[in-house]
Amino acid sequence: MTIANALAYMPGFGNDFETESLPGALPQGQNSPQRCAYGLYAEQLSGSPFTAPRGANERSWLYRIRPSVRHTGDFRPHDRPLWKTAPHVEPGVLSLGQRRWDPAPWPEEPTDFLSGMRTMTTTGDAATQVGMATHVYMLSADMVDDYFFNADAELMIVPQEGSLMIFTELGCIELSPLEIAILPRGMIFQVARAEGTERARGYVCENYGAKFTLPERGPIGANCLANPRDFKTPVAAFEDKETPCRIHVKWCGGFYVTDVGQSPLDVVAWHGNFAPYKYDLRTFSPVGAIGFDHPDPSIFTVLTAPSGEAGTANIDFVIFPPRWMVAEHSFRPPWYHRNIMSEFMGLIAGRYDAKEEGFVPGGISLHNMMMPHGPDASAFEKASTVELKPVKLSDTMAFMFETRFPQMLTGYAAGLTTLQPGYVRCWDGLERRFDGTPEGRWE
Ligand SMILES: O=C(O)Cc1cc(O)ccc1O
Numbered sequence: 001m002t003i004a005n006a007l008a009y010m011p012g013f014g015n016d017f018e019t020e021s022l023p024g025a026l027p028q029g030q031n032s033p034q035r036c037a038y039g040l041y042a043e044q045l046s047g048s049p050f051t052a053p054r055g056a057n058e059r060s061w062l063y064r065i066r067p068s069v070r071h072t073g074d075f076r077p078h079d080r081p082l083w084k085t086a087p088h089v090e091p092g093v094l095s096l097g098q099r100r101w102d103p104a105p106w107p108e109e110p111t112d113f114l115s116g117m118r119t120m121t122t123t124g125d126a127a128t129q130v131g132m133a134t135h136v137y138m139l140s141a142d143m144v145d146d147y148f149f150n151a152d153a154e155l156m157i158v159p160q161e162g163s164l165m166i167f168t169e170l171g172c173i174e175l176s177p178l179e180i181a182i183l184p185r186g187m188i189f190q191v192a193r194a195e196g197t198e199r200a201r202g203y204v205c206e207n208y209g210a211k212f213t214l215p216e217r218g219p220i221g222a223n224c225l226a227n228p229r230d231f232k233t234p235v236a237a238f239e240d241k242e243t244p245c246r247i248h249v250k251w252c253g254g255f256y257v258t259d260v261g262q263s264p265l266d267v268v269a270w271h272g273n274f275a276p277y278k279y280d281l282r283t284f285s286p287v288g289a290i291g292f293d294h295p296d297p298s299i300f301t302v303l304t305a306p307s308g309e310a311g312t313a314n315i316d317f318v319i320f321p322p323r324w325m326v327a328e329h330s331f332r333p334p335w336y337h338r339n340i341m342s343e344f345m346g347l348i349a350g351r352y353d354a355k356e357e358g359f360v361p362g363g364i365s366l367h368n369m370m371m372p373h374g375p376d377a378s379a380f381e382k383a384s385t386v387e388l389k390p391v392k393l394s395d396t397m398a399f400m401f402e403t404r405f406p407q408m409l410t411g412y413a414a415g416l417t418t419l420q421p422g423y424v425r426c427w428d429g430l431e432r433r434f435d436g437t438p439e440g441r442w443e
């Protein structure tokens, strides 16, 4: 990539930003001058209906070398058989149950961010803007003359291995494991490997519904959890490239490609609040049990994508970061539970406290709607008998895409050789301890 600007970010969540990569490129005092500086075209990108209430109204004004109508031609269908969109129910695949996967095998052929995308689960309906899909990406090649936009969804990218350089219409984001990026619906971008990365792997959540936003903090007050200033939006950067390029589109579950004669990443200046951003998970300030018991994992919500119903998210993005465990006279790991929401989990680094083994970095677990789960037998044994000193849980970063809807497995997910056939055996050791005495039986 040739990028006509430095890699720099502006802090804040949902701010109204302004940035220009050439002096005077951004009009002042108005959006649409009769003639824009540098011969640029003004274009509005709307991320909400024009009439959305102020707090939910998102749009940006882009000042670009060509209007984006010149960045599309005829769309040709393009096959991407491993990237699925809801509604998608694979015949013969059972989605009910508890599942766990080791990291998926790397593709034999080189793949880029688009060809390396493999869908694990889908739910809802992209066309009615409800639900989501989960994917893993595995890439060993850069997008060079290929660009992409996703009309179906906002994208959350959660790297697990390798660093990415994401060049969007509004600027560049360098993204490494323990960071996440959000790319707004419809925004054109390109993904390459950052310097020093040969291959990269991670998780993606496609959010078909309302955009991710910060959860309310309630009685926690004005600070902690994810703080707004730790969200970073890139400054304007543009690519002035007049050679044949392709723009790929995902639209209502279909994939299409169109040829253009130049780079669509030609935005020299922009202002507004519909913009990509990244967030470093290490800046999340967890608030937890400093007395006793184990709170609901919603205390670790980084971002939530609301549905129309209060407190019932289309998606909650929750992390399990390093933290002190100090609860007294308590079983400290997650309790056994059944959840009306469904839980897709990934492990970015280290170990997860509810599972002694078998859940490894790059792996996935799925505990679908109302499916019972909790600590494996050895984690139960250990947590039930350990001396309850303050303990630092370090070297750990798991996350959860939790949705109000059941998640449907794809044929790819169900057929992976890395699907662990004996996962449910991890609870086999949870024997009867009831023997009629208040102490129970602990050998
Ligand atoms: O199932 C899981 O491991 C995720 C989870 C963690 C927790 O601390 C409480 C509930 C929950 O679903």
Ligand SMILES: [Fe+2]
Residues within 6 Å of the ligand: 337, 339, 343, 367, 373
């Ligand atoms: Fe759970």
